[in-house]
Amino acid sequence: MGTLIPVANSGLAFVQRTKQPVMCVDILHNPEFDDDYGLAAEGIQSVIRAPLLRGNRVFGTLNVQSTLERVYTEADRKRLQRTAERLSDALYAAYQDARQPVSHLYDAKTKLYHRAFLVELLTADAPSAWLSQAVQRPFSEWTTATAVVVSIANHENMDLLEGEQAVAYIGQCWSTHAVPNAVAIRMGANEVLVLAFDQPSLSVTHFLHQLRSHIQLLNVRADRLGDASQRLEVYTGQATGDWRAFWRVYADAREQALALQRANG
Numbered sequence: 001m002g003t004l005i006p007v008a009n010s011g012l013a014f015v016q017r018t019k020q021p022v023m024c025v026d027i028l029h030n031p032e033f034d035d036d037y038g039l040a041a042e043g044i045q046s047v048i049r050a051p052l053l054r055g056n057r058v059f060g061t062l063n064v065q066s067t068l069e070r071v072y073t074e075a076d077r078k079r080l081q082r083t084a085e086r087l088s089d090a091l092y093a094a095y096q097d098a099r100q101p102v103s104h105l106y107d108a109k110t111k112l113y114h115r116a117f118l119v120e121l122l123t124a125d126a127p128s129a130w131l132s133q134a135v136q137r138p139f140s141e142w143t144t145a146t147a148v149v150v151s152i153a154n155h156e157n158m159d160l161l162e163g164e165q166a167v168a169y170i171g172q173c174w175s176t177h178a179v180p181n182a183v184a185i186r187m188g189a190n191e192v193l194v195l196a197f198d199q200p201s202l203s204v205t206h207f208l209h210q211l212r213s214h215i216q217l218l219n220v221r222a223d224r225l226g227d228a229s230q231r232l233e234v235y236t237g238q239a240t241g242d243w244r245a246f247w248r249v250y251a252d253a254r255e256q257a258l259a260l261q262r263a264n265g
Helices: 010-017 034-041 074-105 115-121 127-135 160-176 201-227 243-265
Strands: 022-024 046-056 057-066 144-152 182-188 191-195 234-242
Touching: 010 034, 010 046, 010 057, 022 034, 022 074, 022 144, 034 201, 046 074, 057 074, 074 115, 074 127, 115 127, 144 160, 144 201, 144 243, 160 182, 160 191, 160 201, 191 201, 191 243, 201 234, 234 243
Parallel strands: none
Antiparallel strands: 022 046, 046 057, 144 191, 144 234, 182 191
């Protein structure tokens, strides 16, 4: 399948590459990263992102944000960097302790949760509290859910390694263009579910656009090489409905993806 790593243009990806803090002083008028558009839509105008390091690996970022433009200075950037350095060990230990109960539900290779993760979420007494604890970011209570099913149509023509690379490609794209109010779950060998809570955000639409763009580039390369085995044929379906009837919502989204696959088969 080749190197299945999409081009990253998110603030997190930049910090991961450089291991240095980055300051954006006016993201409304001068967005520097893809995720700045989502922040600007939420009213954020200034942001500093500092790396949280474990050894030489970035495991997260420490961010400060403001609804005012040009509110931060170079001194603030350096101050946040020093704060991140002091807090990294403690935050990493807390992060590991909190994730331990659900770590077996996550596949670090594909960057996707297992299907059992969804089962645990659906059966939790307090789903929003369980999810917030599991993924280590806050989720408000929700009443509706959006299911986006991503189906790899030519997965059965791949060998085991190629199939895992294809799924990992989607997971890497998801990780790069992460959506704040959603999680990504591997539902089967060739299927990924993006589960968003309450109304689907612009970030979900942005992720799908980025995924299609990356796949298009991958397929152009495969065509130029004359190697059909390196193509990735993906179809998506989307549905929104009552969280209490989520399996029906998921089934509708899945049927849309399969219908597109049949129509183009």
